Amino acid sequence: MQEAVPQATPRPPRQRIQRRPLHGVLLLDKPLGLSSNDALQKAKWLLRAEKAGHTGTLDPLATGLLPLCFGAATKFSQVSLEADKTYRATLALGRTTTTGDAEGELLQQRPVALDRDAIEAACARFTGPISQLPPMHSALKRDGKALYEYARAGIEVERAPRQVVIHHIDIIDWQADTLVIDVRCSKGTYIRTLAEDIGQALGCGAHLSALRRTGSGPLQVADAVTLEQLAALDEAAREALLKPVDWLLSDWPRVALPEDEAGRFLTGLRRRVRLADAPAVRVYGPQPSAFLGSAHIASGELIADRLLSPVEVQGLIS
Structure with missing residues (x-):
């Protein structure tokens, strides 16, 4: 008599998430x-x-x-x-690492003997327009590959310095070998590189041990x-x-168009307006919630930059 083969319990069908248009x-x-x-x-x-x-x-x-x-x-x-971005950065003074942050291996350890004046002077050196060399352990692309991929393979490639602006550096806390600073800077700034540069200026070295982004624009x-x-x-x-x-554009000037002009604007046509030139404005239809897109004004013409589709506009109104 043939022995019955136990049947596997069928798995319930996997429930698929019903995606929806959300703005x-x-x-x-x-x-x-x-x-x-x-x-x-x-x-x-x-x-x-x-x-x-x-x-x-x-x-x-x-x-x-x-x-x-x-x-x-x-x-x-x-x-x-x-x-512009704002960050709270914690620097470990006296210790440098292979990656410039806490993930890397220790390269060098030196004693830390500093006073407040020395720290303030070092931070002041890197306030304003500065040049930064992008770190090898970064997501910046070179020939289609991120720099960190080369770094992990033990390859160092040539990088071009980039110009950034450090608007201010505020010293929040300093205890022995730990320095906490608030940094407001332009886009593209490498806080890890800034931490290493401050450490080098102090003569003891440093790496970035913690980083928190606290702001982006407003x-x-x-x-x-x-x-x-x-x-x-x-x-x-x-x-x-x-x-x-339209929240990301909330500090841009607002332009409202009547219904017939709004329809033409949504097709990409330039519209004549009696408004001063402006590099960036947010444009609306006759209803307050009818956000149409972004534009700029040049020589009395409203010129579309990024437009919503009619379906998207209708979704915002309803």
């Missing part, structure tokens, strides 16, 4: 150890959003403000990307939500956290 900006407080893209994908999943993007990468070893754009708001993510981490907080909310409460699509 707006979410301020996320990125946790330590998570890449910016992983944080984005988790938030996108929690909101069931069809389309999303972030506005500038934060290293996995950094925490803090990561503005996320959903739907139509992704068209304006460059605004936040171009904005956006502040105090207004951000963590992934844990987002996950604890129901769907309606999560959606309520989204700022309007």
Whole structure:
């Protein structure tokens, strides 16, 4: 008699998430150890959003403000990307590492014998327009590969210095071999490189042991939500956290068009306006919520830069 073969219990079908068109900006407080893209994908999943993007990468070893754009708001993510940033950086004085941060191997350890005047003078040296050499352990691309890929293979490639601006450096705390500073800087600034340069100027060396982004333009981490907080909310409460699509442009001049002009503007046609020239304006239809897109004004003409689709505009109104 043939022995019966036990049948495997069939797995229940995997439930697919029904994605939906969602428009707006979410301020996320990125946790330590998570890449910016992983944080984005988790938030996108929690909101069931069809389309999303972030506005500038934060290293996995950094925490803090990561503005996320959903739907139509992704068209304006460059605004936040171009904005000045603020960081709280913790420097480990007297120790240099292979990567310039706490992830690397110790290269050199030196005694730290400093006073407040020396630290203030070193920070002042790097305030204003400065030149930075991008670190090998960075995501900057060279021939299609990130520099950190070359670094991990033990290859150092030539890099061109870049010009950045350090608007201010404030000393928040200093105890023995630990220095905490607040930095406001232009986009593209490497805080890890700044930490190494300050350490070199002090004569003892340093590496970046912790980093938190506290601001991006007018956006502040105090207004951000963590992934844990987002996950604890129901769907309606999560959606309520989204700022309007035009929120990243809130400090730009506002231009309102009548209905017939708004329709023509949405097709990309230039419109005559009795307004002063402006490099960037936000444009609306006759309804206050009818955000149409961004534009600039030159010689009395309103010229579209980034436009929403009619479907997106209708979604914002309804």
